Amino acid sequence: xxxxxxxxxxxxxxxxxxxxxxxxxxxxxxxxxxxxxxxxxxxxxxxxxxxxxxxxxxxxxxxxxxxxxxxxxxxxxxxxxxxxxxxxxxxxxxxxxxxxxxxxxxxxxxxxxxxxxxxxxxxxxxxxxxxxxxxxxxxxxxxxxxxxxxxxxxxxxxxxxxxxxxxxxxxxxxxxxxxxxxxxxxxxxxxxxxx
Amino acid sequence: xxxxxxxxxxxxxxxxxxxxxxxxxxxxxxxxxxxxxxxxxxxxxxxxxxxxxxxxxxxxxxxxxxxxxxxxxxxxxxxxxxxxxxxxxxxxxxxxxxxxxxxxxxxxxxxxxxxxxxxxxxxxxxxxxxxxxxxxxxxxxxxxxxxxxxxxxxxxxxxxxxxxxxxxxxxxxxxxxxxxxxxxxxxxxxxxxxxxxxxxxxxxx
Numbered sequence: 001x002x003x004x005x006x007x008x009x010x011x012x013x014x015x016x017x018x019x020x021x022x023x024x025x026x027x028x029x030x031x032x033x034x035x036x037x038x039x040x041x042x043x044x045x046x047x048x049x050x051x052x053x054x055x056x057x058x059x060x061x062x063x064x065x066x067x068x069x070x071x072x073x074x075x076x077x078x079x080x081x082x083x084x085x086x087x088x089x090x091x092x093x094x095x096x097x098x099x100x101x102x103x104x105x106x107x108x109x110x111x112x113x114x115x116x117x118x119x120x121x122x123x124x125x126x127x128x129x130x131x132x133x134x135x136x137x138x139x140x141x142x143x144x145x146x147x148x149x150x151x152x153x154x155x156x157x158x159x160x161x162x163x164x165x166x167x168x169x170x171x172x173x174x175x176x177x178x179x180x181x182x183x184x185x186x187x188x189x190x191x192x193x194x195x
Numbered sequence: 196x197x198x199x200x201x202x203x204x205x206x207x208x209x210x211x212x213x214x215x216x217x218x219x220x221x222x223x224x225x226x227x228x229x230x231x232x233x234x235x236x237x238x239x240x241x242x243x244x245x246x247x248x249x250x251x252x253x254x255x256x257x258x259x260x261x262x263x264x265x266x267x268x269x270x271x272x273x274x275x276x277x278x279x280x281x282x283x284x285x286x287x288x289x290x291x292x293x294x295x296x297x298x299x300x301x302x303x304x305x306x307x308x309x310x311x312x313x314x315x316x317x318x319x320x321x322x323x324x325x326x327x328x329x330x331x332x333x334x335x336x337x338x339x340x341x342x343x344x345x346x347x348x349x350x351x352x353x354x355x356x357x358x359x360x361x362x363x364x365x366x367x368x369x370x371x372x373x374x375x376x377x378x379x380x381x382x383x384x385x386x387x388x389x390x391x392x393x394x395x396x397x398x399x400x
Contacts, residue, residue, distance in 0.1 A: 050277050052398070064283035074278035076208070076269055078215040083208075090204045091282040093197065117215065133278065 001025050002047055002141060002173050007056035009042050016042045017194070020056070026140070026171035029187045033178065034194025040177035041071065043192075044143045047175060061173075064092060067139030069147055073130025077119040081110050081129050084118065085136055092137040104132040108158055123150040131159065142166075143175045148183060156183070163187055201284040205292025210299060212269055219265040223258050223304040228311055230254040235315040245371065247316040248323060252370045254308065255301075255327065256334070256363045262300045263338040264355055266293055267346045276346070280397055290393035294339040301331050322373045329378035330366045333385055337362050340389040343396045 001024065008018040016039040024030045032040050045051040048068045049060045068074075075084045082101065089097030105111045108128040118126060127150045134142065148156050163184055166172055176184055213219050234250040270276045279289050305327060313319040338359050345355040362385075369377040 045277075048277075048281065050280070062283075063281050066281050068277065068281055070274060070277055072274040072277075074274060076212060076275065077273060078212045078269070079208070083211065087204060087208050088278070088282065091201060091279075091284050093283065 001028075001059070002030075002061065002175060003059040004047065004053075005057040007043075007046065007058060008054045009039070009046055009051070010054040018055070020192075022047065022175075022192070024173040024175055024190060026173055028189045029174040029176070029184075030190040030192060031176055031178070031181055031184060031188035032192045032194070033181050038194035040194060041145050043194075044068070044145045044175060044177055045070070048143045061141045064137065065140045067134040067137070067142045067144075069130055069134045069144045071145060071149070073126045073133070075118055075126065075129050075133055077126075078117060080115050080117055081105060081132070082114040084129065085132060088133055088136055094137060097136075100136065101132075104135060108132050109154070124152050124155055127151055128155055128158070131162070135162070140171070141173050141175075145177045146179065147176065148178060148180050198285060198288055201288040202291045202295065205279075205284075205289060206295040206299075209266075209293060209296030213296070213300065218268075219262055220300050220303055222265070223262050223300060224307055226261050227254055227258040227304050227308040230257065231308060231311050231315055242316075244317050247312075249367075249371050251308075251312050251316075251323075252330075252367045254312075255305065255330070255370075256360070256367060258304055258308070259297075259301050259331075259334045259338060259363075260356060260359060262297055262304070263342045263359065264352070266297050266339060266342045271346045271351070276397060286394045286397055287390045289397070290339055290343065290389065293342070294335045294389075297339055297342075298331055298335040301335060305331070322375070323370075325375055326370045326373055326378060329375060329382060330370050332382040333366050333378065334363065336382070336386040336389045340393055340396065343393065347396065 002022060004020065004022040007020040007022065009016040022030065032043060034040050042051065046053050046058065048066055049063065085101040085104070086097065089101060094100060105114050108131060110125065110128055110132065118129060131147065134144070147159055151159060160183065178184065231254055234254065238247065280286060309319055309324065309327065341355055341358040344358060345351040348354040365381055369381060
């Protein structure tokens with residue numbers, strides 16, 4: 001569950017948002033839309049605990065239950081996909097990480113390039129790896145900022161399948177900020193539109 | 196045990212990144228050798244041991260600064276702090292893993308720099324080597340903390356030297372004078388403070 005009351009965020013004199021209530025129960029799906037610079041990314045960073053709110057109450061889920069994808073895929077470019085996921089598997093203390101990593105790399109079409117450096121990948125492949133990192137520890141609170149960013153048709157279809165599958169699995173709270181709301185609108189239980 | 200394995204995984208990652216990029220260590224090596232060579236030709240013959248040792252410490256501090264400037268490049272350019280601080284690892288493990296990696300680079304640079312100093316100047320005694328080893332710990336622990344603070348700041352290239360160099364003055368004093376117990380005390384106090392403070396430094400990077 002992700003819950004916030006009267007949430008506000010300011011950067012100096014600039015108000016990003018104020019008086020925001022957010023309620024995403026387990027099994028809920030909050031779709032956040034709005035133009036560039038409207039505060040979507042900032043909201044996700046605040047909800048992930050990566051940025052402190054300027055005011056309001058926020059009930060942060062435990063860190064290890066959060067799967068966060070930002071504007072960057074958040075993987076080390078000089079490491080390979082296998083090294084990146086092994087590192088995060090260790091840090092998340094996953095007991096059977098080898099199997100899980102192999103499954104995710106297969107699923108996102110990165111198994112063949114698992115020993116190649118991420119810096120040689122296209123932005124879309126990096127995004128796929130970013131999604132593997134997000135899903136690696138099976139988080140129950142998923143905060144995805146523009147998850148379709150840079151994905152080709154095949155990558156977007158893979159992500160669609162993740163949403164489809166997870167919407168029927170154990171309860172998870174999702175917050176998705178996107179410029180392509182039509183792709184995920186059918187899963188949304190809550191909507192927040194920034195002006 | 197979990198803490199130790201987290202630190203080991205993070206330090207290993209930094210060593211692997213450097214092994215691939217080969218940016219930090221070659222720059223440090225080139226810098227320290229160039230600095231010692233310049234000092235060698237700049238100093239007149241018959242310069243005292245103390246003056247030569249002072250220049251060794253100046254070269255080492257600025258070499259360390261070079262390494263520290265590069266320490267958080269991947270975290271800054273690829274926003275990797277976001278990914279690391281969401282993992283369940285204690286945040287101080289991120290600092291310790293990075294400090295160990297920086298220490299490894301600094302020691303590697305000194306393995307070349309100290310014999311070069313001995314060759315250019317009046318040799319090297321055991322006390323100076325011990326002082327350098329102790330100073331390395333202080334440099335890396337404090338420097339890594341300030342490196343992380345500089346990542347969060349706007350004028351990050353300026354911030355690190357401005358924060359780090361004043362804190363390096365006691366290290367130079369202890370190193371040139373060969374005050375080993377002073378360096379042990381500095382290491383203990385500032386390692387503890389840096390370990391405790393890192394949590395707050397990365398709370399909103």
